[in-house]
Amino acid sequence: MTYVLALDAGTTSNRAIVFDSSGAPLSSASVALPQHFPHDGWVEHHGGDIIDGLVDSARAAIAEAGIEPGQIAAVGLTNQRETTLVWDRSTSEPVYPAIVWQDRRTAAYCADLKAAGLEPEFAAKTGLLLDPYFSGTKIRWILDHIDDGQGRAERGELAFGTVDTWVAWVLSGGQRHIMDASNAARTLLFDIDRQCWDASLMGHLNIPAAMLPSVLDSAGDLAPIQAEFFGAPLRLTGIAGDQHAALIGQACIEPGMVKSTYGTGCFMMVNTGQRRLPSQHRLLSTLAYRLNGVCTYALEGAIFNVGTSIQWLRDGLAVLDDAAQSQAMAEQARDDEVFLVPAFTGLGAPWWDANARGLICGLTRDTGRNEIVRAALDACAYQTADLLQAMEADGQPCAALRVDGGMVVNDWLCQRLADLCGVRIDRPEVTETTALGAALLAAIGAGLYPDLAQATAQWSLQRSFQSTLDAPTRGLRHRAWQGAVKRALSE
Numbered sequence: 001m002t003y004v005l006a007l008d009a010g011t012t013s014n015r016a017i018v019f020d021s022s023g024a025p026l027s028s029a030s031v032a033l034p035q036h037f038p039h040d041g042w043v044e045h046h047g048g049d050i051i052d053g054l055v056d057s058a059r060a061a062i063a064e065a066g067i068e069p070g071q072i073a074a075v076g077l078t079n080q081r082e083t084t085l086v087w088d089r090s091t092s093e094p095v096y097p098a099i100v101w102q103d104r105r106t107a108a109y110c111a112d113l114k115a116a117g118l119e120p121e122f123a124a125k126t127g128l129l130l131d132p133y134f135s136g137t138k139i140r141w142i143l144d145h146i147d148d149g150q151g152r153a154e155r156g157e158l159a160f161g162t163v164d165t166w167v168a169w170v171l172s173g174g175q176r177h178i179m180d181a182s183n184a185a186r187t188l189l190f191d192i193d194r195q196c197w198d199a200s201l202m203g204h205l206n207i208p209a210a211m212l213p214s215v216l217d218s219a220g221d222l223a224p225i226q227a228e229f230f231g232a233p234l235r236l237t238g239i240a241g242d243q244h245a246a247l248i249g250q251a252c253i254e255p256g257m258v259k260s261t262y263g264t265g266c267f268m269m270v271n272t273g274q275r276r277l278p279s280q281h282r283l284l285s286t287l288a289y290r291l292n293g294v295c296t297y298a299l300e301g302a303i304f305n306v307g308t309s310i311q312w313l314r315d316g317l318a319v320l321d322d323a324a325q326s327q328a329m330a331e332q333a334r335d336d337e338v339f340l341v342p343a344f345t346g347l348g349a350p351w352w353d354a355n356a357r358g359l360i361c362g363l364t365r366d367t368g369r370n371e372i373v374r375a376a377l378d379a380c381a382y383q384t385a386d387l388l389q390a391m392e393a394d395g396q397p398c399a400a401l402r403v404d405g406g407m408v409v410n411d412w413l414c415q416r417l418a419d420l421c422g423v424r425i426d427r428p429e430v431t432e433t434t435a436l437g438a439a440l441l442a443a444i445g446a447g448l449y450p451d452l453a454q455a456t457a458q459w460s461l462q463r464s465f466q467s468t469l470d471a472p473t474r475g476l477r478h479r480a481w482q483g484a485v486k487r488a489l490s491e
């Protein structure tokens with residue numbers, strides 16, 4: 001019997017899941033990832049914590065599965081995207097903490113680049129916008145804030161990577177400086193049509209080629225893993241950014257299929273096939289995955305905060321004891337017009353306002369904790385509706401939305417998604433789709449499956465939720481929500 005190990009380096013935790021050869025999860029373990037907020041709008045992780053969390057959770061999952069490390073035929077890696085690390089090649093020590101995707105410190109720099117008229121070129125080549133979310137401006141910031149950063153980078157002493165690159169570097173004992181194409185697509189430096197680092201974009205940000213990794217397919221013989229980590233020498237054979245892996249884990253491999261993942265943030269992706277569709281409505285046009293050199297593209301809506309609201313209500317305001325309680329509280333809440341706009345780190349798609357600030361509005365004297373919790377869950381559904389509206393306007397209507405992520409165990413939220421978005425919500429049996437997608441890629445990379453169609457054939461539905469709200473009421477609610485968002489915008 002052979003097994004596949006999936007390593008999932010997420011924003012709030014590092015996880016590992018052992019899958020059997022049919023794609024069924026056997027065991028899992030996770031380690032919370034410490035978050036650092038050194039200044040307003042800054043979010044950092046420590047590179048060493050990411051490695052420790054992944055290694056500890058993988059060892060625990062392997063032990064719980066009761067298997068020998070040598071029975072692991074393939075390892076897949078999936079990761080929080082855009083988060084930026086720079087390390088010294090000779091010591092493998094990060095020169096600065098990882099600047100997390102949510103971090104807004106480069107907002108003013110992005111505004112300067114936009115004012116210089118550069119956004120159209122970045123958008124045309126990368127499919128992205130000039131927002132602090134993406135890696136490019138974060139690399140620039142690090143080089144500007146360490147001793148001789150530019151010089152060391154130009155001399156080839158420093159290496160840049162997203163989290164996949166960092167993990168592959170460490171697990172391979174510094175033998176591989178690689179990034180899969182889906183992660184490269186989030187850096188602001190990679191031309192997703194030509195599939196190469198773009199010299200002109202690198203020039204605009206003054207980023208030296210010497211610090212950039214080699215870009216590889218999402219599956220294949222990607223890197224060796226040293227025996228010291230998991231007890232046997234293993235091979236990393238699949239890598240994808242977490243939302244790209246979730247698209248695969250949800251078996252959204254045909255054009256027009258849509259998934260939405262609800263964790264820290266919410267990320268909706270529609271598969272657009274081999275056709276790259278530029279967005280006219282402030283969505284991202286991105287690379288879904290690259291297999292055997294063939295690119296599959298996607299349109300993506302990225303919302304920065306959904307689960308964060310629940311965490312904030314629990315840890316910041318002590319309104320909740322645990323996240324699961326949100327369901328019962330929302331069920332008991334009055335159907336008030338209370339809105340919570342979770343612009344904790346600005347707003348992503350389709351608003352893209354790095355300086356927006358969160359708000360709660362529509363309060364009356366009898367608004368209570370239940371109504372605030374309900375408003376936090378409602379915000380997930382309204383933000384999803386914003387994305388669906390933009391996708392439809394871009395010519396990608398959605399009939400059914402496959403949902404996953406830590407929040408979708410919440411039935412009330414799933415029903416609310418159906419009601420406020422007016423689409424069928426499909427929840428799969430395996431909601432750990434991110435890890436599953438990484439495992440499937442790894443299995444393809446190791447030759448256990450011939451192609452994506454066979455690898456994803458096991459997807460199965462756990463439950464569907466149909467809308468019970470009439471269209472006029474839905475429209476009224478959505479417009480009221482958009483009114484609340486306008487109050488949160490910075491200008």
Ligand SMILES: Nc1ncnc2c1ncn2[C@@H]1O[C@H](COP(=O)(O)OP(=O)(O)O)[C@@H](O)[C@H]1O
Binds near residue numbers: 306308311410
């Ligand atoms: N029953 C629940 N109802 C609503 N939110 C939940 C529930 N359980 C977990 N969450 C939220 O889901 C998020 C965790 O999802 P997860 O997919 O693990 O996140 P990530 O991959 O971004 O680290 C947390 O923000 C948590 O507050």
Ligand SMILES: O=P(O)(O)OC[C@H](O)CO
Binds near residue numbers: 010
């Ligand atoms: O860690 P997650 O699941 O919130 O995902 C983070 C995204 O990849 C950021 O783009």
